[in-house]
Amino acid sequence: MKLKILVVAGDGIGPEVTNEAVAVLQDVAALGGHEFTFTERRIGGVAIVQDGTPLPADTLNEALASDAVLLGAVGGNEFNSLPPDKRPEAGLLQLRAALGGFANLRPAFAFKELAVNSPLRPEIVDGADIMFVRELLGGLYFGQPRAWDRDKGESWNTMRYTRDEVARVARIAFKLAQGRRKKLTSVDKANVLEVSQLWRATVNEVAAEFPDVTLEHQYVDAMAMHLMNQPRNYDVVLTENLFGDILSDESAVITGSLGMLPSATIGGKVDLYEPVHGSAPDIAGKGLANPLGAILTGAMILRLTAGLEAEAMAVRTAVRTVLENGGRTADLMRGTNPQGYNLLSTTAMGAQVRDTLKQI
Numbered sequence: 001m002k003l004k005i006l007v008v009a010g011d012g013i014g015p016e017v018t019n020e021a022v023a024v025l026q027d028v029a030a031l032g033g034h035e036f037t038f039t040e041r042r043i044g045g046v047a048i049v050q051d052g053t054p055l056p057a058d059t060l061n062e063a064l065a066s067d068a069v070l071l072g073a074v075g076g077n078e079f080n081s082l083p084p085d086k087r088p089e090a091g092l093l094q095l096r097a098a099l100g101g102f103a104n105l106r107p108a109f110a111f112k113e114l115a116v117n118s119p120l121r122p123e124i125v126d127g128a129d130i131m132f133v134r135e136l137l138g139g140l141y142f143g144q145p146r147a148w149d150r151d152k153g154e155s156w157n158t159m160r161y162t163r164d165e166v167a168r169v170a171r172i173a174f175k176l177a178q179g180r181r182k183k184l185t186s187v188d189k190a191n192v193l194e195v196s197q198l199w200r201a202t203v204n205e206v207a208a209e210f211p212d213v214t215l216e217h218q219y220v221d222a223m224a225m226h227l228m229n230q231p232r233n234y235d236v237v238l239t240e241n242l243f244g245d246i247l248s249d250e251s252a253v254i255t256g257s258l259g260m261l262p263s264a265t266i267g268g269k270v271d272l273y274e275p276v277h278g279s280a281p282d283i284a285g286k287g288l289a290n291p292l293g294a295i296l297t298g299a300m301i302l303r304l305t306a307g308l309e310a311e312a313m314a315v316r317t318a319v320r321t322v323l324e325n326g327g328r329t330a331d332l333m334r335g336t337n338p339q340g341y342n343l344l345s346t347t348a349m350g351a352q353v354r355d356t357l358k359q360i
């Protein structure tokens with residue numbers, strides 16, 4: 001199997017975690033006789049500094065000529081005073097729009113070994129396995145008009161969706177639910193927002209195509225609470241762009257750390273893969289970053305773009321085995337009794353996953 005992957009590692013811990021994910025994928029390729037080629041390009045803050053723009057044309061062209069794009073993270077405190085369209089994050093949003101993927105899959109799986117790491121009681125989180133489907137190309141992120149009128153002291157963004165935009169992402173969520181526990185929870189704010197009323201009506205229409213899936217609707221404020229109270233109650237959770245951004249970070253509480261969460265964006269010209277977390281300037285350059293979210297993101301490339309299900313499962317098993325054997329990055333030590341755990345740096349964690357993978 002041949003696969004061309006563009007790596008845009010970005011800023012902060014982006015390069016640290018991406019290096020480990022790429023090394024794992026290289027081992028998968030070597031072990032299975034696959035030909036994966038990796039090309040590197042700049043995005044985000046590093047691109048602003050070196051190229052004067054957060055998404056250089058050359059990066060975008062390479063991305064469009066690849067089978068998959070693996071992104072680390074973008075953003076840094078030094079860029080915080082820039083306007084939205086000049087910031088590192090704008091490069092990522094432009095890349096998402098150009099690649100066209102509208103369904104951002106964010107699985108939140110609570111590894112049993114990390115249940116003690118969650119501030120929630122182990123019996124609440126144990127067994128939680130949620131697939132968030134976050135609409136990625138609409139809503140407040142891309143809706144027009146948007147502006148900041150500095151003279152008037154007034155600014156605005158627009159939460160806008162068309163029926164087709166909702167229907168296409170809803171279909172992906174229903175299909176995922178059919179292959180899982182056949183339950184879909186659609187999250188909105190239909191008690192207040194017209195855009196959410198369209199969202200809910202459209203999801204109800206699409207539901208007729210999937211009679212075997214049980215559909216429920218939740219308001220986003222209540223959902224934020226239900227997720228913490230009974231995370232095991234949820235299977236597939238469908239949300240608009242901003243609600244999904246917020247709820248997926250919240251689900252880090254269920255999994256033990258933000259550093260555990262992978263994501264994949266499908267439905268466009270080229271699939272885009274990124275861990276859920278950001279550039280984490282507070283721990284960048286210290287070898288403290290947890291690379292497992294990025295490594296599990298690599299497993300999603302194997303499953304979704306490459307169709308290598310067995311290899312994807314092997315990576316996941318390797319991650320679980322390292323956790324079973326007590327391997328922990330610093331973020332996974334919080335709230336636990338450190339005895340019996342091995343504190344690992346970013347690179348040591350990556351190496352343990354690779355060593356374990358070779359024995360599977």
Ligand code: NAD
Pocket residue numbers: 013017072073074075076077089092258259260274275276277278279280281282283288289290291293331
């Ligand atoms: P963040 O996700 O970078 O960090 C939040 C907290 O989680 C921090 O305490 C951080 O140390 C910790 N954390 C995150 N990833 C971790 C990992 N792999 N291992 C251990 N700990 C980890 O969010 P933030 O601090 O709000 O944002 C920092 C920058 O990242 C901002 O510029 C933001 O815009 C950007 N960001 C980028 C992306 C992306 O590129 N996909 C995603 C989110 C945030």
Ligand code: IPM
Pocket residue numbers: 075089092093245276278
């Ligand atoms: C994410 C991030 C991005 C988002 C930012 C950096 C543009 O928070 O991927 O979750 O809001 O989508």
Ligand code: MN
Pocket residue numbers: 245246249276
């Ligand atoms: Mn986010």
